[in-house]
Each structure stands twice: as C-alpha cells, then as structure tokens.
Amino acid sequence: MNAKRPLIAVLTGAGISTDSGIPDYRGPQGLWQRDPSAQELVTIGPYLADPEVRKRAWLMRRDAGAMAAEPNAGHRALVDLERSGLPLRVLTQNVDGLHQRAGLPARKVFELHGTAREVQCARCRVVGPMDEALARVAAGEPDPACRECGGILRPRTVMFGEALDPVVLQQADAVAKACDLFVAVGTSLQVFPVAGLPLIAVETGAKLIIVNAEPTPYDEAAAEVIREPISTALPELVRRLVRERA
Template sequence: MNAKRPLIAVLTGAGISTDSGIPDYRGPAGLWQRDPSAQQLVTIGPYLADPEVRRRAWLMRREAGALAAEPNAGHRALVDLERSGPPVRVLTQNVDGLHQRAGLPARKVLELHGTAREVQCARCRVVGDMAEALARVDAGEPDPACRECGGILRPRTVMFGEALDPVVLRQADAIAKACDLFVAVGTSLQVHPAAVLPQIALEGGARLIVMNGEPTPFDEAADEVIREPISTALPALVRKLLTEGA
C-alpha cells in the first residue's frame, strides 16, 4: 500500500506578484505608503457612497494594468511543484489571477479575497468582465454603471469593510488543518482572517516556512524563514522540496 503523500498548502500574498509589476500594499514601497488616501478606493463604504471615489478607483485600475500582468518565476515554481510533487493547494490573498494564468488548475487555487478580473453589480449581483468595464472607462465613462439595472459596478473582490465569503474561509481552514507543510509567501500575515491560517496549520502539526521580505508575526514559530527575493527563492525552495520529497 502506498503511503499517503503529504499535502502542501501555500498561502500567497502581494509579494509574489510584485515582480509581475503589481505593487504591494504594506511594504516599504507599497501603495499605502506612497498614497495613504488610496485605501478608501478599495473600502466598500466610501466606494458605494461617493462617485468621486469610484472615478478615482476606475482610473487606478486602468493605470495599474493588472490585467496585462504576466506570471513570474514564483508563480511558475508553484506550477512545477503541483505537477511534479505532492498534492498542493494554493490559498491566495491576491486578486490578480496570476496563479491560474501560470497554469495552476483553478480547482487548486482558493482566492480568499475574490478576483479583480471580474466586476459585479452591487444591486442586481450580475457578474461581468473587468476588461469590458475598463474599455468603457477608456471610451469616456468615468463610472460605468451596470448595463442590466444601472446599479454601481464594483470589482468582484473582498473590499475593506467586507467579510470574506464564509464558504471560502471554511475551505481554507480545512486545508490548513489537513496540510503537512504550510508555506507563507509574500504576505505580511497581518490581514485577518487569512493571518490565522498559519496558526491553524501549526496546531495541526504542520511544518511552517515563511518567505517574506519583511518580518512577520510568525517568524519565531516557523521552521524556516527566507528573506531572499521570491522570484529566485521560491523556485529554489520548490527544487529542494522535490528533491527531499517534501
């Protein structure tokens, strides 16, 4: 009888996507450091209440160019791990969809904060394509409304002031409890409830590896802390895990 293959859970944050040209939020050069007022553009209350906030938010999305971003070596390393090694589940705080674009099966990626590749009407809940909405902004609509009901269009993400989808959160908790190795990559581990996932994994007996440019609250509890750039450090870690059989 074959032994059970160890489950690897990988929690990814903004740091894995910075080399794809998508800025992080809380790092030394992060968006909140450069422009603290930008946080209201992704906060649900001001977004729904103030047309000017929405206009600024649409301009931010257009200028960020996130939809054109390409996966980098860190994303591709996780694809290599998934294809060559033990069972892998990626829990991501990112909304850029780059794990799937790199080649990870969508069923193995849990998007904790939703996706910025789609929009949703705040009134009738119809879902649409973000690229189509941005094309309307390019065409001169500063705050495009829902074509179905005229309601406010918003990204299909979890904005500040909103709770995570409880179904998604239960799935993330179950993965953290079941995993044998938990790897936190490019995340400050300060945003709750995602920040509790490493603790759940530790309580279940999993090993913990933290890979982040800045210190995190879990560094002392981790079996290994890696400070090197993610695009080189994550491929190296994947090679090590495959060599050692995780």
Template sequence: MNAKRPLVAVMTGAGISTDSGIPDYRGPQGLWQRDPSAQELVTIGPYLADPDVRRRAWLLRRDAGALAAEPNAGHRALVDLERAGIAVRVLTQNVDGLHQRAGLPARKVIELHGTAQEVQCVRCRARTPMGEALARVAAGEDDPACLACGGLLKPRTVMFGELLDPVVLQQADAVAQACDLFVAVGSSLQVHPAAALPQIALEHGARLIVVNAEPTPYDDAAEEVVREPISTALPALVKRIVAGAYDGTPTSRE
C-alpha cells in the same frame, strides 16, 4: 517504507506578484506608503457612498495594467510543484489571477479575497469581465454602471470593510488543518481572518516556512524564514520540497 509525501499549502500575498509589476500595499515601497489616501479606493463604505472615490478607483484600475500582468518565476515555481506530483493547494490573498494564468488548475487555487478579473453589480449581482468595464472607462465613462439594472459596479474582490465569503474561508481552513507543510509567501500575515491560517496549520501539526522580505508575526514559530527575493527563493524552495526535504514527520515544537 516510503516516506509520506506532504500535502503542501501555499499562502501567497502581494509580494509574490511585485515582480510582475503589481505593487504591494504594506511594504516600504507599497501603495499605502506612497499614497495613504488610496486605501479608501478599496474600502467598501467610501466606494459605495462617494462617486468621486469610484471615479478615482476606476482610473487607478485603468492605469494599473493589472490585467496585462504576466506570471513570474514565483508563480511558475508553484506550477512546477504541482506538476511534480506534489499535492498542493494555493491559498492566495491576491486578486490578480496570476496563479491560474501560470498554469495552476483553478480547482487548486482558493482566492481568499476574490478576483479582479470580474466586476459585480452590488444590486442585481450580475458578473461581467473586468476588461469590458475598463473598455467603457477608456471610452469615456468615469463610473460605469451595470448594463443589466443600472446599479453600481465593483470588482469581484473583498474590499476593506467586507467579510470574506464564508464558503471560501471554510475551504481554506480545511486545507490549513489537513496540510503537512504550510508555506507563507509574500504576505505580511497581518490581515485577518486570512492571517489566522498559519496558526491553524501549526495547531494541527504542520511545519511552517515563511518567505517574505519583511518580518511577520509568525517568524518565531516558523521552522524556516527566507528573506531572499521570492522569484529566486521560491523556485529553490520548490526544488527542495520535490526532492523530499520536508517529507515525513514534522519536527517537534516543544
């Protein structure tokens, strides 16, 4: 009898994109360590209330170059996993769109924290490309307003102080409940409610693998913890998954 091929859920955090030139937040060299005040730039209360915070946030987006970032070997490894015929869903905390740019079908990527590829008006909810807003900043607008109604623009991301989209969270919960293997990659696994997804997977019988440079709250529950750099560790892990290393019945955790 053929072994059951797994449904693989891969939860990705900022660590998978650092090799694409996008800094993480909480790591030893992360943005919050280098500039703790930067956190208010992505916190909804200060962002809406303070024009100076918005101006600084637009300058940060302009200078970060995230829209020009290219997928790296970690992103491409997950495309290889999908193209090998493995049922895979990516639950990403990232807003950079690099999984889709690498070639993963958009329907297989659940963006838990939204996307930085677009901006949205907080008043009329109109959406426009981030690139258009950044072009206006480059042309001299320090706090570009919605062209439709004059309202404030924000990235179509979930800022600190905002709730995740309940529909998106429900989709992610369903994947975590159904998967056979849950791989957490480049995430501190500390930001809730997304950080609860590995626990949901464990409670429904999935195996757990953690790929992260720093310790996480789930290391003790994981079947395997990988500390090597993601751009080398993830392609190697994908090859093992494709070869069938995680097919069949999960190991007992009793």
C-alpha cells in the same frame, strides 16, 4: 501532534506578484505608504456612496496595468510544484489571477480576497469581465454602470469593510488543518482572519516555512524563514521540496 496527510499548502500575498509589476500594499514602498488616501478607493462604504470615489477607483484600475501583468518565476515555480505530482493547494490573498494564468488548475487555488478580473453589480449581482468595464472607462465612461439594471459596478474583490466569503474561508481553514507543510510567501501575515491560517496549520502539526522580505509575527513559529527575493527563493525551495518528497 496529529497525523497529517502529505499535503502542501501555500499561502501567497502581494509579495509574490511584485515582480510582475503589481505593487504591494503594506511594504516599505507599498501603495498605502505612498498614497494613504488610495485605501478609500477600495473601501466599500465610500465606494458605494460617492461617485467621485468610484471615478478615482476606475482611473486607478485603468492606470495600474494589473490586467496586463504576466506571471513571474514565483508563480511558475508553484506550477512546477503542482505538476511534480505532490498534493498542493494554494491559498491566495491576491486578486490578480496570476496563479491561474501561470497554469495552476483553478480548483486548486482559493482566492480569499476574490478576483479583480471580474466585476459584479452591487444591486442585481450580475457578473461580467473586468476587461470590458475598463474598455468602457477608456472610451469615456468615468463610472460605468451595470448594463442590466443600471446599478453600481464593483470589482469581485473583498473590499475594506466587507467580510471574507465564509465558504472560501472554511475551505482554507480545512486545507490549513489537513496539510503537513504550510508555506507562507510574500505576505505580512497581519490581516485576519487569513493571518491566522499558519497558526492553525502549526497547531495541528504542520511544518511552517516563511518566504518574505520583511519580518512577520510568525517567524519564531516557523521551521525556516527565507529572506531572499521570491522569484529566486521560491523556485529553489520548490526544487528542494520535490527532491525531498520524491
């Protein structure tokens, strides 16, 4: 087992944000279970090729209310962990920006799937706020185009059919290799390459804790598996970690 620096890495998935009113995707009540056709709205090929898909996608974003969501006790617990002085890095599969809204420094949050709080033109790559694009939809533009070049606007997220940003993935890989504790929270650990991060951490000597309602492929490799609701389990876990590592 390699010597490790006392760094805590926390990987968060959709489960940490469900108490903020943002539904997960793959759980028993997840979006893909309730409406399998919705996956097309976040798949890059159909999105770029079909104006009707984009119109439905904009309506989904408008009606989801994710931009108005507020951090919950799980997000705030990680802020408490960071403010305790323990070295922390958060790797998130979420695109909701709630870790930063809760108070985590942006430099300590690695958004593996991008952010839904910004849009980007697929042609000229200019970036703008999602709020502004949604306001245009509310005002009657069903498929708002880039104001700079007229190109297709898309969220700055990693859509199905796209690769993760190699720089962000490399940074996450380095965190997984450097940490001595890896905590996976609210994630099914089924989507690669992100799902490989806990294994990288374990193979390089880290302890693994999983906090998730459903079983994951890595439960047997974990030193501890917590099935309690995240908004209560994570604050309790954070308090324990602070006590143990003080």
